[in-house]
Amino acid sequence: MSQHALLRLSKVSKRYGTVQANHEIDLEVHSGSIHAVLGENGAGKSTLMKLIYGVEQPDVGHIYWNGQEVHLARPSDAQALGIGMVFQHFSLFETLSVVQNVSLMIPGKTAELAQKIADLGDQFGLSVDPHAMVHRLSVGERQRVEIIRCLLLNPKLLILDEPTSVLPPQSVRRLFETLRKLQADGMAILFISHKLDEIRELCDTASVLRGGEVTGRVDPREHDARSLAQLMIGREMPNVAHAAPQHPGDERLRLNALSHPRASRFGTSLEGIDLKLRSGEIVGIAGISGNGQQELAALISGETRAQEPGMIEIMGKKVGHLGPMARRKLGFAFVPEERLGRGAVPEMSLADNSLLTAHSRSMLSRGFIRRGVERAFTRECIEAFDVRTPGPDAEAGAMSGGNLQKFILGREIMLNPDVMLVSQPTWGVDIGAATAIRRRLLDMRDQGCAILVISEEMDELFEMCSKLHVLHKGHLSPALDAAETSPQEIGRYMIGAAT
């Protein structure tokens, strides 16, 4: 380990309007170390990485590289120093091949680049065909391309933003092996995550962020997940009450050989999907996004019409040809994965957002909006679901992801649905809100609601569901009993190794 830290941040602060995103952050990263930056959503992790990668500039504070103070005005400045970053959402062109994508950033002849890609692949376990088209690659392979593209710039520090959130368990293992090889090669790695077990397994140092400040600097191998979580959220980790699953009752939702052609070249066609959902049970659909999750959710909600009415049955009625409003009348409710722009209109107040789906709750009188009812409903939702907001007049677009999700979930629950579809319930939601959301769903189940959950978070599915399916390339696996299935088993379905 050299005398100077490779990267050192000293009292770095960044403010956006009224939000203090980072406050007097001190951070030291050494060569040959895998350093975790741990924190909930909104803790300031992304802002910190943007400062290090030159996307944003700090208001106050200093950044040192090998002991020299530097100003990073743009990412290319950071790259010139030797900082590479792999983003959570990939920035590859799907219509180009791997080597073409790489050549957009790295100068050189195609043949030489292809050779370099293959060499790096051998060296660090990042095997990928340089001439494959990106849209044919799996998520794990795409991530490898992103990492290779960074490595070709010979970085000394590699930043990985939530790299495992999109990967099946098997690919996570492989990624960790690669990262350990890079570490042995002397590279410094900043590993951003909120998954505590992974951090304990991989990292030698962890900086914990909470509310924009560093609240702890620990060796994660010496702490258990519980104490790390406590550092991260500032209090005891809340438990989800595991009520005993009730005996499922009557059938509420049924998919009969549901097939649907893809709408665009990059969509996914669904093929022969069968599913049964009964009252008093939560059924989960695991799988990595992009395997038909969006298409399936839109078909069940009615945003996309099925090709035949009988392909989808809600409350025993054939509804494939009906729109979302008609399905809601039968007792269906839906929480979509995108909150802003789909589950809620960002420019409208919360009260007006209640009207979006809850208008049937006596909010209209001869078509005219009854503002009193609308506000009362909204206020009740805010209180009952612990939505942190100034009130019903607050704009939906101004709220944090977790709060807005609580509002949308609350609105749909207050419709007293008999059957509910919840898509990615805790995407971008902090741990506190995620726990509250899961508990609400379990309560709904206990009251006899039938709930279908589509999620990428396997822990979440195992926690709530009695039955699990896996969606892979538009095919749905048979129902697996959650109590008798392991995450590895699910993982095999997720990568198509089992059918």
Added chain:
Amino acid sequence: MKLRLIRRDSASRLAMFTAPVLALALACLASLILFAALGKDAGAALHALLLKPFLSWYSFSEVLLKMAPLLLIAQGLAIGFRANVFNIGAEGQFIVGALCASALPVYFPDGDFPMMLPAMIAFGALGGTVYALIAAALRTRFGASEILVTLMMALIAVQILNYLLLGPWKDPRGFNFPQTVMFPDNALLPILFDGTRTNISLIFALLASVFAYLMMQHHFRGYQLRTAGLAPRAALYAGFSAPRMVWLGLGLGGLAAGIAGASEVAGPLGQLQRSVTSGYGYAAIIVAYVGGLNPLGIIASSFLISVIYIGGDSATVSAGLPVAAVEVFQGLLLFFYLLTFTLIRFRIEFDRKVPA
């Protein structure tokens, strides 16, 4: 150095009101320079443009006369605009409304049945609506952009007008001028104030404003239209029918423009003539946006634009301004409005250049 537009956290209500005022001030400033460069007395020009309309009762009544069609059409268009349905061809629907209304007095020049005037208004309304709905059908059936279709159909409407005025509808005793017979008295709108030309079409326009206000701000249908405009995917999620929004947005725009067209021939013109294509349909787009697409704001903006119309007329006479200069002023006003409006929603950030 690079410029970037960054969305502001919140747009203040005060700024929403000051934007039009600021835009007016900037437009005045820019046109002062322009008029001076033309070698005209800029002070006199602005005096004529902005003050003269208020200096006599007659010129003020002319402002109200102009205001009626602008207000009516703009209210109809704004409903569509808020649902992202861009009817750019209200001029065409206005002309077709005028044509349909004129058919009655043209074919029954001596007809003294009492229903003449209501029937003309109804014909105009129907004509404008149907003409706009052609674009709705093409959009919902084939996905054709209503922006292009309505605009092209406005050009078609002008040619239909020319054909009728030069051919079958030409007044046989009109010295070969391209115009119809003068309409009988029972085909003319009642005058509101004696001694002026202001007729009851202003009442139509104000009623339309009340209707638009109630619908857009307080009715579920208006809420659906606004949702479709702000977040189309949220409208789909809620199950609001997207085609219905297109039919409604275009239909109401065409309806308003058709009534305005009928009122124009049954009002100040008193016959169908080529000058019915006075550009109200296009000016109403500006009116709708300067009014912030808000029914109440549009009442104010239609008044403002009418003042500039009348002021422009007097400016061409008293200050010797070319007609084009008046149109440039209107364009400047819209330009500065869009500019100030953008600056309310976004702030500009400069990328500082710092050596690495």
